[in-house]
Amino acid sequence: MFPKGTKRKFSDSREEPVAGGEDVNQSSLAAVRMLSSYSLQRQSLLDMSLIKLQLCHMLVEPNLCRSVLIANTVRQIQEEMTQDGTWQIMTQALSAANAAAQCSADRLVATEVLCRQTEAAQGEQVPKPFPVVGSEGCPAEEVLEEEEEAAAAEVGMTMSTVSPQAPTSYLPGTFGMDPCWEEEETGEDDDDDDEEEEEDSEECGSGSEGEERERDSLVEDTRTAEQVFGTFEIKNPAPSPDPALEELFSDVDASYYDLDTVLTGMQSVPKMGPYDLLESLSSHGPSPLSSSTSCRSDLNELDHIMEIIVGS
Amino acid sequence: MAGVAGVNDFQWCFSQVKGAIDEDVAEADIISTVEFNHSGELLATGDKGGRVVIFQHEQECKNRPNLRGEYNVYSTFQSHEPEFDYLKSLEIEEKINKIRWLPQQNSAHFLLSTNDKTIKLWKIGERDKRAEGYNLKDEDGRLRDPFRITSLRVPVLMPMDLMVEASPRRVFANAHTYHINSISVNSDHQTYLSADDLRINLWHLEITDRSFNIVDIKPANMEELTEVITAAECHPNQCNVFVYSSSKGTIRLCDMRTAALCDSHTKFFEEPEDPSSRSFFSEIISSISDVKFSHSGRYMMTRDYLSVKVWDLNMENRPVETYQVHEYLRSKLCSLYENDCIFDKFECCWNGSDSAIMTGSYNNFFRMFDRNTRKDITLEASRESSKPRATLKPRKVSTGGKRKKDEISVDSLDFNKKILHTAWHPKENVIAVAATNNLYIFQDKIN
Numbered sequence: 189m190f191p192k193g194t195k196r197k198f199s200d201s202r203e204e205p206v207a208g209g210e211d212v213n214q215s216s217l218a219a220v221r222m223l224s225s226y227s228l229q230r231q232s233l234l235d236m237s238l239i240k241l242q243l244c245h246m247l248v249e250p251n252l253c254r255s256v257l258i259a260n261t262v263r264q265i266q267e268e269m270t271q272d273g274t275w276q277i278m279t280q281a282l283s284a285a286n287a288a289a290q291c292s293a294d295r296l297v298a299t300e301v302l303c304r305q306t307e308a309a310q311g312e313q314v315p316k317p318f319p320v321v322g323s324e325g326c327p328a329e330e331v332l333e334e335e336e337e338a339a340a341a342e343v344g345m346t347m348s349t350v351s352p353q354a355p356t357s358y359l360p361g362t363f364g365m366d367p368c369w370e371e372e373e374t375g376e377d378d379d380d381d382d383e384e385e386e387e388d389s390e391e392c393g394s395g396s397e398g399e400e401r402e403r404d405s406l407v408e409d410t411r412t413a414e415q416v417f418g419t420f421e422i423k424n425p426a427p428s429p430d431p432a433l434e435e436l437f438s439d440v441d442a443s444y445y446d447l448d449t450v451l452t453g454m455q456s457v458p459k460m461g462p463y464d465l466l467e468s469l470s471s472h473g474p475s476p477l478s479s480s481t482s483c484r485s486d487l488n489e490l491d492h493i494m495e496i497i498v499g500s
Numbered sequence: 501m502a503g504v505a506g507v508n509d510f511q512w513c514f515s516q517v518k519g520a521i522d523e524d525v526a527e528a529d530i531i532s533t534v535e536f537n538h539s540g541e542l543l544a545t546g547d548k549g550g551r552v553v554i555f556q557h558e559q560e561c562k563n564r565p566n567l568r569g570e571y572n573v574y575s576t577f578q579s580h581e582p583e584f585d586y587l588k589s590l591e592i593e594e595k596i597n598k599i600r601w602l603p604q605q606n607s608a609h610f611l612l613s614t615n616d617k618t619i620k621l622w623k624i625g626e627r628d629k630r631a632e633g634y635n636l637k638d639e640d641g642r643l644r645d646p647f648r649i650t651s652l653r654v655p656v657l658m659p660m661d662l663m664v665e666a667s668p669r670r671v672f673a674n675a676h677t678y679h680i681n682s683i684s685v686n687s688d689h690q691t692y693l694s695a696d697d698l699r700i701n702l703w704h705l706e707i708t709d710r711s712f713n714i715v716d717i718k719p720a721n722m723e724e725l726t727e728v729i730t731a732a733e734c735h736p737n738q739c740n741v742f743v744y745s746s747s748k749g750t751i752r753l754c755d756m757r758t759a760a761l762c763d764s765h766t767k768f769f770e771e772p773e774d775p776s777s778r779s780f781f782s783e784i785i786s787s788i789s790d791v792k793f794s795h796s797g798r799y800m801m802t803r804d805y806l807s808v809k810v811w812d813l814n815m816e817n818r819p820v821e822t823y824q825v826h827e828y829l830r831s832k833l834c835s836l837y838e839n840d841c842i843f844d845k846f847e848c849c850w851n852g853s854d855s856a857i858m859t860g861s862y863n864n865f866f867r868m869f870d871r872n873t874r875k876d877i878t879l880e881a882s883r884e885s886s887k888p889r890a891t892l893k894p895r896k897v898s899t900g901g902k903r904k905k906d907e908i909s910v911d912s913l914d915f916n917k918k919i920l921h922t923a924w925h926p927k928e929n930v931i932a933v934a935a936t937n938n939l940y941i942f943q944d945k946i947n
Contacts, residue, residue: 233780236838249590249616252678252697253728253747254843257784260726264780488527496584496591 227274230265237262510929511945512879512892516570518545518555519938521883531934533921537601537609540925543571543932544611545939546596550580552613552666554624571941575624577666580615592617598683600692602705610669612692616679619694621670621705630660675701675711682732688739695732695744698725702756714762715744715754730845731791738797741766745802749786753813769811771818781833781842789845794854795926801857803848806830808859808869823869823876826861828899828910841915851924860919863908864935865895881919881933881940892942 237258269275520529528549535544543555556574583592594615602610608625633655637643678696685692693714694701700715715732719725728747735741740756752765773782785805793800799820802809806827809819825846829836836842841862848859860866861878869876878895885892898907921934929944 230780233834233837240840249592249679251843253730253787254840256725256728257747257787257843260783261780263726264783493591 227269227272230268234262234265234269237265512931512942513889513945514886514892515889515930515941515943517883517886517938517940518553518571518573525937529937531921531937531939532595532597533599534923534932534934534939535599535601535611536923536925536932537611538603538926540927540930542574542601542609543923543941544599544601545932545934546579546599546613547937548593548595550578550582550594550596550615552577552579552596552599552611552622554609554666575664575666577622579613579620579622579668580618583617597680600683600685602685603689605689612683612685614680614683614694617673617676619672619680619683619703620668621672622666623669624664624666627663627665628660629657631655632658670705670708672703672708672711675703681730684732684734684742686734686739687737691739693732693734693742695729697728700729700732700742700744700762712760714756714760716761716763730788733791733793733800736793736795736797743791743793743800745788745791747787748783749788749804751788751791751800751802751811767813767816769816769819771809777830779833781837784837784842785833790847792848792850794850795852796854799854801848801850803846803859805842805844805846808848808857810857810871821871823857823867825859825867826865826897828897832910836915839915841918844918844920846918846920847922849922849924852926852928856924858922858924858931860922860933862915862918863913864917864919865897866919866922866933879942881935881938881942886940889945891945 240258241255241262266275269278519531526549528547528551530548531545532548533544533546536542537544541557543557545553545555547553552575553573554575555571557571558569579596580594582594584590585592592615596613596615598612598614600612602612602621604610608623611622611624613620613622632639633653635644635649635652635655636646672694676694676696676699678698680694680696682695683692690706691702691704694703694711695715698716698718699713701711702714703711715729717727717729726748730745730747732742732744735743741753742756743751743753745751749770751769753767753769754762755766756762758764758766773786788802788804790803791800798813800811800813802811802819803825806829807825808823810821810823811819833842846860848857850857855872856868856870858866858868864881865878866881867876867878878897879892880895893906896904896907897913898904898909900910903909917935919933919935923932925931931942933940933942
């Protein structure tokens with residue numbers, strides 16, 4: 189399913205000492221490794237896509253086609269992860285992590301808001317865990333249209349109705365789906381307890397590894413939503429009329445330029461500043477085909493914009 | 501126009517190259533569109549700096565009948581300026597996205613040029629006579645003292661050096677919320693359509709203060725947006741028919757007679773996906789970057805990331821021909837996604853007789869496909885092969901295994917040198933290829 193030869197197979201680089209000469213055990217381990225390799229590749233693709241969407245909002249006038257395509261890719265990955273049950277694990281882990289840092293009331297509010305959202309979404313065939321972040325940047329255009337027709341009072345209305353949808357659909361666990369983390373079938377016929385334990389620990393090992401990164405990327409997701417929302421707020425500051433919503437977002441750090449957190453989802457990358465991120469993007473991945481010229485052009489655009497702002 | 505000769509029978513020779521040679525390319529000089537007019541006499545280019553340069557084909561040399569004339573600069577003007585949208589705090593780029601010529605109706609030439617938001621109709625006219633002998637003003641323009649005028653004279657037209665003037669005749673603004681990606685002049689020569697990511701508008705060339713919205717795919721809730729319009733074109737002879745392509749690899753043909761709003765299509769073209777090659781990038785590479793009707797109006801061609809497809813308008817379920825442009829990139833999709841090259845929008849074009857098609861690739865390569873012989877050729881637009889009338893050597897990319905001499909390996913390709921815009925003369929075997937800031941003109945050697 190994943191194009192061959194695109195990345196080095198994670199399993200190729202590891203040698204696992206196998207007890208005895210049990211072929212069945214070996215093949216099941218290999219299968220597990222391949223699965224974890226695939227999920228790692230998928231995870232890194234998800235991370236890359238989320239970064240791209242965030243960069244969309246740092247630049248001027250994001251290309252809508254590109255944003256939509258990236259968002260669709262992210263949605264596709266998330267759907268697959270949901271089917272795997274990986275998504276549930278990740279979101280549960282995240283809510284567990286967040287619950288510790290938050291007062292429970294906020295969570296309850298969130299759940300309530302989400303339930304309303306989910307009820308509205310019941311009619312839809314496919315659950316949409318991820319809103320089209322790229323086009324979230326377009327509420328400004330919706331605002332433009334509203335203004336063309338009606339008074340400016342509607343702007344505030346549009347904003348407050350649009351805004352809660354973005355981050356709340358991020359928060360996990362309430363899509364009307366039963367959490368279904370199923371033991372992955374590895375084709376293991378032998379009922380030997382030791383082998384099962386080994387498999388489980390293997391799964392858990394890779395699972396928690398992936399889980400850790402997935403959790404970080406969900407933190408990243410929340411921040412993505414927050415950054416989208418945050419950018420929106422900066423452009424059109426309007427007080428949110430709903431105090432519950434304010435509480436909802438009070439704990440989330442709206443520091444737009446905190447890319448350190450963004451980078452936690454990526455493979456062990458040292459701390460860098462925002463421009464370093466642009467330059468390093470092209471160096472990630474197995475075989476970079478070009479220099480960071482395209483990123484440099486983004487960089488130039490950013491400088492150009494700064495010149496305009498400073499100049500005016 | 502050679503009827504039977506195939507693509508490989510052509511001997512493409514370098515003719516000219518326009519543009520600076522510097523290694524350091526100014527962003528504003530990057531060519532963003534290339535278009536021949538209907539006679540092929542004029543060739544227009546637009547760049548990222550909002551300028552339009554028009555080249556004119558010189559009359560052929562009588563001394564050298566084997567040599568076609570050259571294209572020389574005819575007119576240069578600033579079509580669009582950068583703007584700032586104060587409401588959204590966003591800059592509107594002055595980059596010319598498309599140029600389309602109007603069919604010529606009098607001695608002047610008209611073209612439409614567009615950036616992301618505004619379309620302009622430009623008149624390019626020649627002036628080679630000047631009126632002299634005005635009564636009320638001097639030759640240098642100063643007003644004459646009325647009391648000194650004692651006689652009346654009739655101004656006379658005197659010849660002057662040829663001056664080519666470009667003047668904006670119409671400005672079609674404020675009709676697009678999203679970025680305009682296509683404009684297309686209708687065969688009625690009175691209307692044209694403009695398409696952005698979510699809407700298509702129909703304009704009358706004389707009326708600038710309103711347009712009809714004929715397609716609107718914007719969902720009520722922007723969160724549900726999963727598909728955008730990527731290109732649109734009017735049918736070359738049926739003035740009620742147009743097509744638009746989407747980011748999901750589909751093409752919709754609409755008939756404007758059916759309804760005022762053509763949200764429901766008349767025909768829907770989509771090739772079923774090959775399940776064996778499905779990947780996370782399948783949708784992205786299926787996104788259509790360009791759609792062009794054949795001159796005959798019977799076929800249309802679409803360009804997606806890896807291939808060009810020719811569709812028969814009477815068959816919706818699959819294309820009649822598929823040509824692989826650079827299949828060797830299929831295994832590199834992840835890297836191309838990373839460096840954003842996967843989002844590059846390549847254009848494609850037909851030759852005058854619809855027997856051949858051309859499109860660009862990376863490393864300044866461009867590809868031509870002969871529809872009759874099914875042969876294809878890869879050529880390069882480079883300074884090295886730019887000796888006058890030098891025949892272009894076919895290029896080849898080695899797809900792994902042993903690399904033959906003169907072949908280039910996939911990993912050595914320069915992905916910053918991309919040929920997105922190409923144009924084929926409507927009547928002759930002359931092609932224009934835009935390579936970043938340079939415009940290459942190649943001709944077929946006349947035997």
